[in-house]
Amino acid sequence: MHAVIQTHKLAKAVKGRTIVSDVDLTVKQGEIYGLLGPNGAGKTTVMKMLTGLIIPTSGEIMLFGKKLNESAKEGLKRVGSIIEYPIFFEHLTAMENLQLHCEYLGFYDKRAIRQALDLVQLKDIEDKKVKHFSLGMKQRLGIARAAITKPELIVLDEPTNGLDPIGIKDMRDLIRTLNKEYGITFLLSSHILGEIEQVADRIGVIRNGQLVDEVTLSDIRQQRTDYIELVTSNVQRTAFLLEHELHMANIKIVQENKIRIYDEGVSVGQISKLLVSQDIDIEEIQKHTSTLEDYFYHQIQGGDLA
Numbered sequence: 001m002h003a004v005i006q007t008h009k010l011a012k013a014v015k016g017r018t019i020v021s022d023v024d025l026t027v028k029q030g031e032i033y034g035l036l037g038p039n040g041a042g043k044t045t046v047m048k049m050l051t052g053l054i055i056p057t058s059g060e061i062m063l064f065g066k067k068l069n070e071s072a073k074e075g076l077k078r079v080g081s082i083i084e085y086p087i088f089f090e091h092l093t094a095m096e097n098l099q100l101h102c103e104y105l106g107f108y109d110k111r112a113i114r115q116a117l118d119l120v121q122l123k124d125i126e127d128k129k130v131k132h133f134s135l136g137m138k139q140r141l142g143i144a145r146a147a148i149t150k151p152e153l154i155v156l157d158e159p160t161n162g163l164d165p166i167g168i169k170d171m172r173d174l175i176r177t178l179n180k181e182y183g184i185t186f187l188l189s190s191h192i193l194g195e196i197e198q199v200a201d202r203i204g205v206i207r208n209g210q211l212v213d214e215v216t217l218s219d220i221r222q223q224r225t226d227y228i229e230l231v232t233s234n235v236q237r238t239a240f241l242l243e244h245e246l247h248m249a250n251i252k253i254v255q256e257n258k259i260r261i262y263d264e265g266v267s268v269g270q271i272s273k274l275l276v277s278q279d280i281d282i283e284e285i286q287k288h289t290s291t292l293e294d295y296f297y298h299q300i301q302g303g304d305l306a
């Protein structure tokens with residue numbers, strides 16, 4: 001599939017301190033890509049480089065297949081973004097804010113403004129000043145502003161930061177709608193796995209300024225393995241019984257008194273019943289499910305992923 005963003009060894013150092021290094025990131029057309037990492041990992045810095053707000057110290061950015069640099073910023077016309085917090089003129093209405101933005105861009109089209117406001121479903125706000133908007137409404141207005149020029153890519157830095165659960169769900173629905181119905185590719189960032197996994201197709205994990213992994217959520221879900229772990233003083237006989245009585249083929253003795261059963265379709269109850277009937281002591285038996293958190297915890301050890 002066509003790459004909307006592709007970076008090669010992207011790096012940024014500020015006053016001699018490296019904050020982002022060696023980032024090879026690919027965002028494909030039509031996908032929702034989530035950049036996941038703890039606070040301070042470098043997400044904002046990467047997004048600022050991708051949207052031309054700061055200049056990389058080294059490395060390369062390809063935007064829509066063309067190099068992005070100081071003298072070649074064409075690609076940015078196809079990008080809308082909210083980096084950090086969306087700032088508006090608080091004493092003006094949504095419409096007035098968007099009009100000013102369009103004038104600034106040299107692109108004045110009242111219909112486009114109306115469409116953008118409709119797109120984010122901001123209603124009954126004709127006379128309302130932005131200072132009376134909730135944070136969720138401001139985020140929506142930010143997306144409307146980013147969407148005015150009908151971008152093919154929207155970059156959102158922590159779009160759910162500070163929102164309440166309903167606001168978070170609304171934002172997620174909005175991103176999905178814009179992605180599915182308008183084919184807009186998204187690059188989002190978050191430090192909360194639970195949020196990003198509900199909306200992203202693919203996740204890039206960033207830690208200490210480096211992209212440590214890039215995975216699709218469906219791949220991780222397939223890799224997830226569930227097993228039953230059993231502690232007993234008689235592992236040999238237990239293994240024998242499981243194989244011969246319950247016809248299990250996927251058993252592993254992991255310690256002298258511990259067995260893991262990876263076979264599917266067998267319950268803790270069935271196993272307990274068999275072993276009790278054979279007078280085998282069970283010190284412990286438990287089903288383990290490796291979660292997405294487990295997966296990412298290994299990627300971001302010591303991080304504050306929620």
Ligand SMILES: Nc1ncnc2c1ncn2[C@@H]1O[C@H](COP(=O)(O)OP(=O)(O)OP(=O)(O)O)[C@@H](O)[C@H]1O
Pocket residue numbers: 014019037038039040041042043044045046191
């Ligand atoms: N202009 C700058 N000067 C000095 N340090 C900076 C600058 N910009 C970013 N940093 C530092 O680089 C690191 C990465 O910052 P960045 O804002 O990209 O992280 P982040 O992952 O977006 O985290 P957060 O969600 O907290 O913003 C942080 O330690 C930050 O303090």
